[in-house]
Amino acid sequence: MSAGIDAVLQPHHTAAQQTANTTMASTQRSQDIKPKITVENTDFFYGEKQALFRVALTVPAHQVTAFIGPSGCGKSTLLRCFNRLNDLVEGARITGRICLDGKDIYAPSVDVTDLRTRVGMVFQKVNPFPKSIYQNVVYGPQLQGVRRRSVLDGIVEESLQGAGLWEEVKDRLHQSALGLSGGQQQRLCIARALAVNPEVLLMDEPCSALDPISTAKIEELLHSLKAQLTVVIVTHNMQQAARISDLTGFFLMGELIEYAETKTIFTNPSDSRTEDYVTGRFG
């Protein structure tokens, strides 16, 4: 397993890599873990302000990848590049290449709505729509033109079960989603994202507004989700990153400082700044 991850993590041949993440060089290759998202030499600007500096990394398929770092370090920005949600920001600009399954997602031929059904997202601020639980889950499938009631019913049950919420809400599917507790609402958001069958699930600090029990439920969920899809999670909570992720990237001031197996990052980081951060000396 570890060898496989290392294989994926093998650096791309860009200048940026030289400084940041050449440390996990490995010559071993494995076929069972494929790269899902590759980021090559990416800069990102909000107007004049540069938010990402020459970032390059590879997210392996069917793994949980965590991005950690202090506030404003660019980890969320990178996450939102993966489904092009940054397109909404006025004056946002990106250079470099981000590929999903080897295809550039910023190519002119790419249909953004199509991309977003392949790359789902769960937000920091819990955001179920002010509709019924059922309506929330079928929102995505309906956009894709699914109309048959029986099909939608199936999707709802499957997605809610996937998000571990089915047992709690099956009797009140047609009540407002806003009547659920915070943790339930966040799991509903996960179910809503799962309903369109994404290949990648982006999670932007999904537990920061939740109590420990709800957090534990969602962390548990991530383990089971790994089998179906690739998870990229941004978190402020280093224990969480250590608990749930297979790989961890540490960001600072828009740069990817270190990217390696989670175990390595937390026990034997190669960069002193990473070590300072994970041991709580700053950040």
Add this chain to the structure above:
Amino acid sequence: MPDRIKKFLDSGALFIWFCGTAVAASLLMVGGVLLLIMINGLGFFWPHALVEMTLSDGTRVLGELKSEEVIPYSETPEFPKGKTRVRLKVGNRDLYGLDFRWVDTDRIASADSPKDAVAFERREWGNFYGRIREVSRGEDIVATGNQEGWQALQPLIGRANDLHEEIEHLQRDVIGDINYEIEGTRLRIRELELHGRSQTPEVTELQAATKQLESRYHKHVETLRALSRQLDEYSVVLVETNGSEKRLAVGQIVKALRPNDMSLIEKILRYFINFWSVLSEEPREANTEGGIFPAIFGTVMMVLIMSVAVVPFGVLAAFYLREYARQGLIVRVIRIAVNNLAGVPSIVFGVFGLGFFVYAVGGTIDNLFYPEALPTPTFGTGGILWASFTLALLTVPVVIVSTEEGLSAVPQEYREGSLALGATKFESMLRVILPSALPGILTGLILAVARATGEVAPLMLTGVVKLAPALPLDHHFPFLHFERKFMHLGFHIFDVGFQSPNVEAAKPMVYVTTLILVMVVIGLNLSAVALRNYMQKKFKASAV
């Protein structure tokens, strides 16, 4: 000591008092207005007692006691200070010339409320207060004396009212329909003439049809005359309290009451009957009597048309400004302009509506689609559509501002959440943002309705009339007649209160109309509020 004062001022206790006083003053003013309208308006329907007074010079006065006051400027020798006088509604305008009379309290020798005094409501000349001398059919006397006459009169009045109803039905529905058809064929013939086809068989056919319609018309006019004669069949001689006589046809009497002989329950019942007849009947006597149904109908219909016009218009504009337009100088200027539009005097909108909607748009429509009716304008004159559109323009800033506020209150997370699920911006707006902004939009509608219902000035230029011959909604295709002129409660108040020949007699009607206008505003607002609350409930659940 100054220290304590400073401490007191800093504590804010005084400020709370100021705030409380401001709220109390506002409530008091609103409450006072409502109370004044209610007292004056609701009293109108009550069957008031009749007072008969014998004055010191032997003459007598019979009427409703309206008010009592200290005589102003009563410091001259012949009017010493502190004297009072009473005001009576004595009716009998055809005999006395005036409906009201002041009587100095000093001059009243005796007063009582005779059970046999009758108050007649007449179709012309206002009320008559007095007694019945005789009831006759042509030359034959059917009943004599007050008591006998009263009993003989009851069925006759009922029958006369039935006849009136029949006449009205005949005039408005039957003959109205025929007129409508005659006008239709006339326009069709004119249209064919304009196309140079005045010699075709169709024209001949139409002319024949017109002849037929005209003969039907004349037949019905005959029936109408016969019915009118029946109304004049019975007549009654009334006598006022001093003995002057007045003969009139029973058909002239709407109702006769003996208010002093009525029990409380009868009075309450009569109260509601009167209330209903004002709501449901058409006006009489230059609007000062009868009901105000056409005005209520016109007001409500105009507000509904206005709502239908203003909401999509304002909502689309707000969506563009908030969701699509690049937020910059131009959008800011537009926003300021929209806000200022709300402050433009309404008469300015009236002038614009007249110039743009009525003359420019309406005139063009007439030239293009109704050339056969010219020179009589169809849309090129004031009408309910143009009045509604003018008010829609007047209220569109309110809807834009509220919708924008509603849109900005929709959390950014909803937009992102929707887009992240593969929705386009349009889909997100339609399925998530619009429903969430709906309460804001409906708040705008509520404000717009409140503003529009009370507007009168622009309507006077764009389609309101004192008396509309037909409602803008009837059974003739296409049912809604947007080009028709209409009546409006606000204008009705102005017209009855300030343009009628007998202002004092019309005063109760002014208050009643005001009361009903306020009720219509409240009713329309409450239904909009109910709609908003329903929507809110639909989209939000109570917190857990």
